[in-house]
Amino acid sequence: MLKSGLKTHTEPVPESNTQFDAIVAELAEIDASDVEKKLVVAGYLDHPVEDMRCLECIYYLNHRKWCNLPEINLPAEPEWWCRLWRI
Numbered sequence: 902m903l904k905s906g907l908k909t910h911t912e913p914v915p916e917s918n919t920q921f922d923a924i925v926a927e928l929a930e931i932d933a934s935d936v937e938k939k940l941v942v943a944g945y946l947d948h949p950v951e952d953m954r955c956l957e958c959i960y961y962l963n964h965r966k967w968c969n970l971p972e973i974n975l976p977a978e979p980e981w982w983c984r985l986w987r988i
């Protein structure tokens with residue numbers, strides 16, 4: 902989906918825990934099978950933003966190439982990014 906040009910919500914990037922939690926709450930409302938909507942709301946990109954990428958994110962499982970944030974719970978490549986990136 903990302904390779905085919907899916908436009909995701911890369912902004913606003915959360916600047917507080919309250920804003921972060923609001924996006925997570927929005928993700929939690931999405932049916933687990935609706936992968937496209939989860940990608941859009943999380944703001945998935947198939948490339949890093951500045952020096953931020955999944956590989957360094959606290960939610961990333963490198964051995965599985967997986968985003969382990971429960972409300973996302975989707976595959977991710979090390980060089981990808983989303984607006985919930987955290988270290």
Ligand code: SF4
Nearest residue numbers: 955958961968983986
């Ligand atoms: S929260 Fe975002 S940046 Fe972090 S591992 Fe998941 S998809 Fe990647």
